[in-house]
């Protein structure tokens with residue numbers, strides 16, 4: 001036996017099957033709680049998780065034999081990366097598995113926003129037929145500003161390549177993009193030229209609350225705003241303020257500062273957000289499709305094989 005892996009989240013069975021073929025013993029316990037995991041983890045060499053709970057110091061300290069954390073997804077914000085590095089615990093993730101889902105979802109949010117799909121649909125259901133009020137915009141000829149050109153930002157850019165848009169992207173930690181359909185730029189250029197702003201950066205101490213009132217104030221044009229990254233990167237009240245002043249013409253949000261009920265309903269901004277005609281909301285499903293469910297597990301198993 002190569003080692004023992006504990007799966008604590010809902011992963012496609014392909015990961016367990018492949019890991020077993022590689023010689024691991026795998027316990028697939030998607031319903032396990034954090035407390036139960038803490039009590040059991042000492043007997044494992046690896047843990048596979050999505051975002052059910054944090055893999056923090058307490059959990060890593062409870063697992064003296066832990067060699068790796070397999071994150072079935074992209075974001076590593078629920079893992080204490082510094083502490084894992086300190087302890088020599090390897091981290092693997094699988095952004096290659098849900099980048100297509102995410103890129104397509106971001107396009108879907110954007111097209112729905114600029115064509116007023118959600119608003120028009122709701123109005124008709126409520127007996128209103130308003131063509132003028134639902135007149136939309138075209139993507140063609142617009143400039144889409146992407147912040148973060150990793151797996152997700154580059155997927156979104158690639159999906160946009162048939163729309164006749166100019167795609168500009170800024171990545172603080174990456175230069176020399178080679179994709180023909182994107183133009184590398186500075187943050188100043190994003191702020192100056194974007195008609196659409198889309199975030200594709202991880203949540204870190206540096207990016208938390210990055211999109212606030214001051215940041216939004218600097219945009220030269222009225223923008224459509226898309227967030228499929230992490231809600232905490234954005235100050236929701238600032239976005240609502242910019243929506244009501246018209247600086248933001250519409251917001252497509254797959255991620256929120258507070259997610260899930262009842263937590264979400266308790267937020268002071270929830271009422272305004274849910275009644276805004278200019279907002280489209282989805283429950284953090286950007287990277288979550290029937291296709292990506294399987295692909296994530298396969299990518300993770302490939303990486304396990306190469307560990």
Ligand SMILES: O=C(O)[C@H](O)COP(=O)(O)O
Pocket residue numbers: 050051052072073074075076098287288
């Ligand atoms: O980081 C990701 O891959 C997505 O946000 C999805 O996260 P999830 O594992 O909670 O579905």
